Each structure stands twice: as structure tokens, then as C-alpha cells.
Amino acid sequence: MSVASCERCGSELLDGDLRCPMCALAIAASPKADLPNAHSQQGAAQVLRCEGCGASVSYNVEVQAPACAFCRAVVKLETEADPLEEAEYFPAFEVDESAAQAAIQKFWRAPRFFSPGNLSRTAMLQDLKPLRWVAWVFDVQALVSWSADTDAGAQRANFAPHAGQFEETYRHVVVSASRGLTKEETARLAPHYRVDKLSLASSSTDRHDQELGSPVLVERFSVQRSSARKAIRGALLNLAQKSAEAHLPGSRFRNLHVEIVPRRLETRRVAFPAYVAVYRYDGHVFRAIVHGTNRECVVGNAPISWLKVMLVAALVGAAIALIVLGIR
Amino acid sequence: MGSLDRSVICTFCKDPSIVERPASLDRPTPIFAVGFVLPQARAQDLAHRKVSRAWLAPQSFRKGTAEKVTGVYIPSYLYSVRCETEYQASIGEDYEETQTYTTTENGRKVTRTRTVTHTEWRSLSGQHSSYVERVVSASSGIPNAELEAIEPFDLRALHRYRPETLAGWAAEDASLAFATCLASAQKEASAEVGSKLSKFLPGDRQRELAYQTEFEDEDLSLALLPIWVLAIRYQPDKRTVRVLVNGQTGRVSMRAPISEAKVAFLAIAGVGLLLLILSQLGAFR
Numbered sequence: 327m328s329v330a331s332c333e334r335c336g337s338e339l340l341d342g343d344l345r346c347p348m349c350a351l352a353i354a355a356s357p358k359a360d361l362p363n364a365h366s367q368q369g370a371a372q373v374l375r376c377e378g379c380g381a382s383v384s385y386n387v388e389v390q391a392p393a394c395a396f397c398r399a400v401v402k403l404e405t406e407a408d409p410l411e412e413a414e415y416f417p418a419f420e421v422d423e424s425a426a427q428a429a430i431q432k433f434w435r436a437p438r439f440f441s442p443g444n445l446s447r448t449a450m451l452q453d454l455k456p457l458r459w460v461a462w463v464f465d466v467q468a469l470v471s472w473s474a475d476t477d478a479g480a481q482r483a484n485f486a487p488h489a490g491q492f493e494e495t496y497r498h499v500v501v502s503a504s505r506g507l508t509k510e511e512t513a514r515l516a517p518h519y520r521v522d523k524l525s526l527a528s529s530s531t532d533r534h535d536q537e538l539g540s541p542v543l544v545e546r547f548s549v550q551r552s553s554a555r556k557a558i559r560g561a562l563l564n565l566a567q568k569s570a571e572a573h574l575p576g577s578r579f580r581n582l583h584v585e586i587v588p589r590r591l592e593t594r595r596v597a598f599p600a601y602v603a604v605y606r607y608d609g610h611v612f613r614a615i616v617h618g619t620n621r622e623c624v625v626g627n628a629p630i631s632w633l634k635v636m637l638v639a640a641l642v643g644a645a646i647a648l649i650v651l652g653i654r
Numbered sequence: 655m656g657s658l659d660r661s662v663i664c665t666f667c668k669d670p671s672i673v674e675r676p677a678s679l680d681r682p683t684p685i686f687a688v689g690f691v692l693p694q695a696r697a698q699d700l701a702h703r704k705v706s707r708a709w710l711a712p713q714s715f716r717k718g719t720a721e722k723v724t725g726v727y728i729p730s731y732l733y734s735v736r737c738e739t740e741y742q743a744s745i746g747e748d749y750e751e752t753q754t755y756t757t758t759e760n761g762r763k764v765t766r767t768r769t770v771t772h773t774e775w776r777s778l779s780g781q782h783s784s785y786v787e788r789v790v791s792a793s794s795g796i797p798n799a800e801l802e803a804i805e806p807f808d809l810r811a812l813h814r815y816r817p818e819t820l821a822g823w824a825a826e827d828a829s830l831a832f833a834t835c836l837a838s839a840q841k842e843a844s845a846e847v848g849s850k851l852s853k854f855l856p857g858d859r860q861r862e863l864a865y866q867t868e869f870e871d872e873d874l875s876l877a878l879l880p881i882w883v884l885a886i887r888y889q890p891d892k893r894t895v896r897v898l899v900n901g902q903t904g905r906v907s908m909r910a911p912i913s914e915a916k917v918a919f920l921a922i923a924g925v926g927l928l929l930l931i932l933s934q935l936g937a938f939r
Contacts, residue, residue, distance in 0.1 A: 350734035384822025392818035483747035489780030
């Protein structure tokens with residue numbers, strides 16, 4: 327989708343961009359879109375005529391474009407393209423269905439203090455479906471300006487003001503666009519994909535998807551390009567905020583503010599492989615997500631044994647009572 | 655045909671025409687345009703609503719009707735720039751102190767403590783880099799302050815300029831010098847940087863903010879923005895009052911006349927109310 331890069335900030339420009347989405351630099355018209363310039367040097371007036379019927383054309387508010395009042399022909403204007411985002415990269419499934427089932431069994435057996443002891447024996451796997459969840463993966467350089475109060479150099483007050491700037495390169499940052507999976511789920515799944523190895527060679531729902539047996543549900547981005555860029559900018563600000571923390575002097579801080587100047591933003595739209603498992607335990611339904619390329623990574627909810635919770639609460643209560651009685 | 659008109663309508667056949675002049679530094683060819691979204695009737699309705707709510711204006715103005723309604727494309731520059739700013743400021747860091755004091759309670763002297771908040775002022779200097787985007791008028795007819803009053807325009811609806819966009823509508827060429835517009839854009843960008851800095855600085859409070867901005871990689875692109883202009887004459891001997899309506903969002907701006915009689919009445923009523931309150935409070939006993 328990338329067609330060029332911005333002359334000012336080097337960020338990628340997509341087909342249909344009129345200005346750079348990062349720094350707002352105007353993009354020169356392509357030669358084919360050059361304006362008709364058949365007028366004289368003196369500035370003569372020219373009637374613009376409909377190519378269909380020859381009547382004069384005027385801008386129509388209702389259709390928001392120039393239109394012919396007689397034959398209703400509408401002149402198409404080159405406007406900012408804001409199409410729905412579409413995935414370009416489809417990393418292959420490396421975990422097959424039986425391996426995903428085994429991963430779920432392992433997830434049930436994993437030691438969790440508050441989980442019921444009989445989870446792996448009584449839980450029933452109801453459904454296991456392969457799916458592709460969508461995300462943006464971006465690389466960007468950023469000049470980050472920061473300011474904060476920290477305890478370094480503090481005198482009478484607990485904090486002293488500090489400020490600085492640093493350059494940072496953020497690579498392979500995954501920003502989820504999934505509506506099906508929660509932010510927490512995608513944040514835990516994302517580090518296990520090899521996003522540095524993404525290649526357009528797997529740029530279709532590939533052969534492997536077809537070999538899985540059951541159809542693969544491919545999630546749609548369902549956001550427009552302009553919203554995508556807002557989401558990426560937001561994610562970049564969060565990243566800058568986190569990386570600024572490493573540059574702060576002292577051990578405590580507050581009022582951390584950052585401003586960014588992004589450069590050379592490159593975005594890839596990826597449909598990551600995963601399995602959604604639905605299982606039942608004690609009449610309740612739970613969900614777990616199995617990573618599509620790393621069977622060791624399973625993210626999900628496990629039931630809680632309320633008996634164990636009450637036992638721990640009773641023990642804590644008893645310990646507090648003993649301490650209080652002991653003090654008296 | 656006026657020397658600044660980019661669009662005209664033939665007096666005889668009513669055909670809309672577009673004027674293409676050779677571009678120059680002070681009168682460049684537009685690069686972008688935003689089309690009208692708001693129909694004339696809706697613009698008139700919004701303007702009349704605003705006029706009728708101008709409480710301090712003469713009654714004849716509030717009941718006035720538009721003499722003339724014109725849809726005009728106003729030349730404006732879309733300015734974008736990377737601002738490199740060096741700043742200095744005093745940052746206030748609050749801290750609390752417990753003070754011991756002596757007071758008299760029930761005829762006895764007692765010692766009490768209280769927490770007092772002090773501010774320690776520290777100086778801070780640094781660099782701040784950001785991209786800034788502004789829209790400034792390139793029309794001598796609609797000054798920048800008036801354009802600002804009906805901003806913002808939704809620039810997602812921007813399209814590349816084609817003469818057809820203007821057909822049938824009044825459109826003006828840039829009438830302010832490029833250098834004037836650039837200075838105006840830089841002034842706005844600098845003000846925006848100042849506003850960003852006041853939110854950016856740490857501390858519990860701040861004062862003496864001083865900053866110097868260098869504008870790098872500046873870009874000024876001429877765009878035509880849609881505005882409905884209404885002229886309201888409320889008395890035969892008075893000049894018309896201009897009402898501007900954003901042709902995209904419907905935001906209205908005007909400088910409504912002030913009725914001297916209403917202002918005098920309000921002042922008298924205010925003084926009367928004050929005297930009444932003071933007399934109730936016993937100030938004149």
C-alpha cells in the first residue's frame with residue numbers, strides 16, 4: 327500500500343494521501359492529476375463544460391462535487407482516501423489443531439493457587455476455532471521531549487523539575503485492532519509472534535490455513551485509515567512515555583509529560599494466527615486463546631475455587647485475630 | 655470581473671466561469687479546496703438563530719433579515735511546520751510544613767499545630783520539538799481573526815483543487831502578500847507552542863515562561879475554504895453587519911452591534927440591584 331515517503335519526516339505515504347498523516351506536509355499532485363491549465367497569461371475566464379452534454383458545470387452542495395444541472399453527471403474530485411484498513415501480512419499457523427488442544431490441556435493442568443484441583447479432569451473443551459486477529463505493526467524513529475518532577479536534586483520540596491530530549495527507534499510495535507480479543511489478551515500474545523520475520527510471501531490466507539481442516543475466521547480491521555493513524559499516534563505517545571521513564575534522574579517521579587516528533591513511520595497490517603478455545607467447567611463457560619505459532623503461550627481465564635478463597639480468608643482472619651489477642 | 659476574482663458568472667448567459675491566472679509568489683494557484691457541505695437555507699437559518707440571540711444588540715438588528723447571502727471560497731494557507739523551541743521557566747514545587755503556634759481557647763493559652771503549604775521555585779530550561787498545523791487567511795476581505803472565529807474546518811474533507819469545484823460560486827484569489835501570511839502563521843504557531851509548553855511543564859505551578867521557537871521545514875499550501883457571507887442591514891443609515899458561517903460545519907461568527915439604550919438600562923438595573931442588596935445588608939444604617 328505504501329507508495330512514497332514524506333519529504334519532511336520520511337513517514338510512508340499511501341495511495342490517496344493528500345498530506346502526510348504525521349507532519350501534515352502537503353503532497354504534490356501526481357502528473358496525471360495536474361490541473362487543466364489551458365488559460366492565457368492574462369487570466370481569461372473559462373466556462374467548464376460537462377463532457378457528456380456540454381452544459382456548464384457548477385458545484386452542487388447536495389452531491390458535494392461539481393455536477394451538471396442537465397444530465398446530472400458528477401465530476402470526480404481527488405480527495406483524501408480514507409478506506410477501511412485491510413490486512414497485508416498473514417503469518418502461517420505453526421500450531422495445528424491437535425497441538426492447540428494439547429496446549430489447552432496443559433493450561434488446565436498448570437499450577438494456579440486459586441484454581442480448582444479437578445480442573446483438568448472435569449473441564450470440557452466445547453469449541454476450538456482457528457482465527458486471525460488483526461493488528462498494526464509499526465517501526466518509527468521519534469524525537470521525544472520530556473519533562474517531569476523527580477526526587478533528584480530535590481531541596482525543600484520532595485521533587486525538583488527536570489527536562490530533556492532523546493532519540494528513540496521503536497521497532498516491531500504491535501497495536502491491536504482486534505475487537506474480538508481484549509487488549510490484555512493481545513498484549514500477552516503479541517511478544518510471541520516473530521514480527522521481525524514478516525514477509526509478503528505469506529501475504530494471503532495461505533495454503534497452511536486451508537490445511538488446518540476447519541475454516542479460519544479472519545477478523546476485519548473495521549476502522550478507517552484516519553482512525554488507524556490516530557491509534558498508532560496514541561500508541562507511540564504511550565511508548566514514548568514509558569521509554570522516557572528510563573531517562574529520568576532519581577528514583578521517584580511525577581508529572582511526566584512527553585511530546586514526540588515521529589519520523590520514518592512504516593506500518594504493516596497483519597492478521598496474526600491464534601485459536602480461540604471455549605471450555606466449560608462446573609456449568610460455567612470460559613475462554614482461552616492459544617497462540618498460533620507458539621503452543622507454550624496460552625492466554626485466558628481459569629475458574630476460581632471459592633472454597634480455596636474462603637479457606638485463605640479464614641486463615642488470614644484467624645492470623646489477625648491471634649496477633650491482636652497476642653498484643654493484648 | 656474583479657482583479658481578485660477566481661470565479662465569475664456571466665451577466666448574459668449566467669454560465670459560471672473560472673479564471674486561471676499565472677501563479678506568482680503572492681498569488682499562488684490553490685493546491686487544496688474544501689467543498690461546501692452546508693446548503694444556503696441551513697446557513698441562513700443558523701445565522702438568524704445567532705442574530706436573534708444577540709441580547710445586547712438593537713431590536714431592529716435581532717429582527718433583521720439578510721440583504722445578501724453569498725457562498726464564497728476564501729483563500730487560506732494551511733501551514734505546517736516543525737517547531738524547535740528553547741524554553742526557560744520558573745517551576746513551583748509545593749511542600750508542606752507543620753507549624754506550631756499558640757492561641758487562646760476558653761481564656762487559656764494553648765499550643766496547636768497546623769500544616770502550611772509553601773512553594774519552592776526552581777528554574778528549568780530545555781528543548782521542546784513538535785509539529786504544528788495552523789490555518790491562516792490569505793484574504794484581505796476576511797481577516798485572520800474572523801476566519802479563526804469560524805474554525806475549525808474538517809481537513810479530512812480536503813480535496814485537491816480543481817477549477818470545477820468553484821464553478822457557480824464566488825471565489826477569491828489570495829490577496830494578502832505571502833510574507834504577511836507567513837508571519838501571521840508563525841505568530842499563531844508560536845502561540846500554540848506556548849500553550850503546549852504551559853501544559854508540558856512539570857511542577858505544581860509555573861511562571862515566567864519564556865521561549866524562542868525556530869520554525870523548520872515550513873510548508874504553506876493555499877487552500878480554498880467554504881464560507882457563507884450574510885449582510886444584515888438593521889437601519890437604513892447604518893452600515894451592514896457581516897455574518898460569517900462556516901460552509902462545512904455551520905459555525906457562525908459576527909460582530910453584533912451594541913444597543914446603547916440596553917447597556918444603559920442594564921447598568922441602571924445593576925446599580926439598583928446593588929443598592930437594594932446593600933440596603934438589605936444594612937450598609938446604610
